[in-house]
Amino acid sequence: MKNDLLHELEVRGFINQCSNIDGLADALDNGKITAYLGSDPTADSLHVGHLVPVMMMRWLQNYGHRPLMLVGGATGRIGDPSGRDTGRPMMTEETLAKNIAGLKKSYSKFLHFGKGKSDAVIVDNYDWMKDYSHLDFLAQFGTDFTVPRMLSMESVKRRLDNGMTFLEFNYMTFQAVDFLTLYKKYGCVLQLCGADQWGNAVMGIELIRKKLSKEAFVLSTALITDAAGNKIGKSAGNAVWVNEDKLSPYEYWQYFRNTPDELVEKSLKIFTEIPMDEINKLAKLQGAELNEAKKILARAATTIAHGADAAAAAESAASALFGGGGNDADVPTREIKMPEPMGVLDFLVAVGLFDSKSDARRMVEQGGVQIDGEKVLDWRVTVQPKSEFMVQRGKKTFMRVIVK
Numbered sequence: 001m002k003n004d005l006l007h008e009l010e011v012r013g014f015i016n017q018c019s020n021i022d023g024l025a026d027a028l029d030n031g032k033i034t035a036y037l038g039s040d041p042t043a044d045s046l047h048v049g050h051l052v053p054v055m056m057m058r059w060l061q062n063y064g065h066r067p068l069m070l071v072g073g074a075t076g077r078i079g080d081p082s083g084r085d086t087g088r089p090m091m092t093e094e095t096l097a098k099n100i101a102g103l104k105k106s107y108s109k110f111l112h113f114g115k116g117k118s119d120a121v122i123v124d125n126y127d128w129m130k131d132y133s134h135l136d137f138l139a140q141f142g143t144d145f146t147v148p149r150m151l152s153m154e155s156v157k158r159r160l161d162n163g164m165t166f167l168e169f170n171y172m173t174f175q176a177v178d179f180l181t182l183y184k185k186y187g188c189v190l191q192l193c194g195a196d197q198w199g200n201a202v203m204g205i206e207l208i209r210k211k212l213s214k215e216a217f218v219l220s221t222a223l224i225t226d227a228a229g230n231k232i233g234k235s236a237g238n239a240v241w242v243n244e245d246k247l248s249p250y251e252y253w254q255y256f257r258n259t260p261d262e263l264v265e266k267s268l269k270i271f272t273e274i275p276m277d278e279i280n281k282l283a284k285l286q287g288a289e290l291n292e293a294k295k296i297l298a299r300a301a302t303t304i305a306h307g308a309d310a311a312a313a314a315e316s317a318a319s320a321l322f323g324g325g326g327n328d329a330d331v332p333t334r335e336i337k338m339p340e341p342m343g344v345l346d347f348l349v350a351v352g353l354f355d356s357k358s359d360a361r362r363m364v365e366q367g368g369v370q371i372d373g374e375k376v377l378d379w380r381v382t383v384q385p386k387s388e389f390m391v392q393r394g395k396k397t398f399m400r401v402i403v404k
Contacts, residue, residue, distance in 0.1 A: 003028045005063040011276055012269040014056045016195050016222040019205055024217045027189060028065075032117065035060055035190035036182050038070035038125075038175070042091075044102025045243035048255070051110075052221040052270055053192045058110050058304075060192075062273075064118050068188055069107045071100045073126030075174050100124065106242045109305050121186075125178045137177075144210050145173055145203070153199035172200045179204030183216055190217045224270070242305055248332040249306040253314035256298035258396060264293050272300035321398055331390075333400040341382040344371075351401045353393045368394050 003025040009015050018024060027033055037057050039050060057067045076096055104122055111120040150156060150172060156164065182188035193201045201218040208216045240255045241247040259267050265283040268274055282293040302311035317331045334351045345357040354360040363369050364379040370392040389401040
């Protein structure tokens with residue numbers, strides 16, 4: 001890659017696919033551009049699975065370009081079929097508003113917002129989509145999309161046999177109109193997206209070409225997966241949330257500290273801004289020394305999302321729990337009411353370490369639960385009330401429980 005930004009993105013492993021890499025390089029070389037990244041408000045926080053394109057946008061801003069961060073107030077009312085076998089549940093207006101506010105909070109952790117030339121801007125596609133009636137939308141855009149082209153999209157093909165609705169079928173047309181609108185209003189020439197959004201995003205550059213005879217670009221990233229190769233996301237049940245009201249900075253730090261050995265180099269490149277020459281040195285570490293690279297990864301990733309103080313506190317808490325030093329005051333804390341003894345399974349669910357009593361029972365039977373340093377050997381026992389507990393799940397998950 002001759003362009004410095006694209007070279008940075010390439011060596012860090014961000015680039016999966018580009019609609020016209022040479023054309024994009026020319027656009028970047030010829031001046032500062034505006035790019036957008038969208039996310040539907042299906043939750044009130046981003047999670048780690050969202051962060052690959054978000055970090056790519058952060059690099060774009062670092063190089064002086066302007067990010068537009070789109071929250072899908074309109075598309076969130078439809079539901080994106082991409083990568084799904086079933087439709088998304090419809091959300092109330094109250095839930096949509098709460099989730100949009102949460103996404104804005106998440107974005108502000110990774111990007112600088114303001115009125116400068118490269119400062120990020122929040123946009124909501126409901127602001128322009130609400131002005132279209134059904135007839136208006138069909139009159140303006142109905143002939144720009146062909147059914148065979150729409151049926152060729154992977155996100156559509158995988159849903160045809162299990163009941164894709166007409167509502168969802170419209171999703172890609174909405175996303176295409178988003179790109180056209182942002183091109184006309186902000187001069188936005190690039191959409192960043194995950195690999196699963198490729199088809200929807202390409203429809204946008206085709207619409208811009210048809211309506212304006214102009215070229216725009218799409219740059220996609222590979223999807224991030226967990227150690228088992230599963231896509232990270234809340235629907236998959238393995239989301240690692242960004243906002244601290246959903247996941248503490250300690251737990252965020254611990255997630256990166258527990259990165260599997262084979263993913264440490266990749267994660268250093270994607271989730272941190274550590275220079276590549278240093279990452280290349282860290283990637284050569286083996287055995288016990290690799291744990292130091294994991295701590296560096298956790299510190300750098302947590303600093304970006306939560307600040308240096310929170311990262312240092314998380315590291316100190318981990319040191320206290322696992323190494324006998326540091327300060328354990330920053331261990332995740334849960335307050336509960338406990339007026340009388342509780343069955344241990346009810347207690348473990350109440351403090352938030354398990355989603356169900358069956359999950360808690362399974363872990364107890366496997367010897368994976370400790371309360372105040374004592375292993376729980378029988379799922380039928382009761383927990384007697386006291387002012388404070390330290391509860392441990394497995395080897396690395398701790399919860400301080402305060403009884404109100």
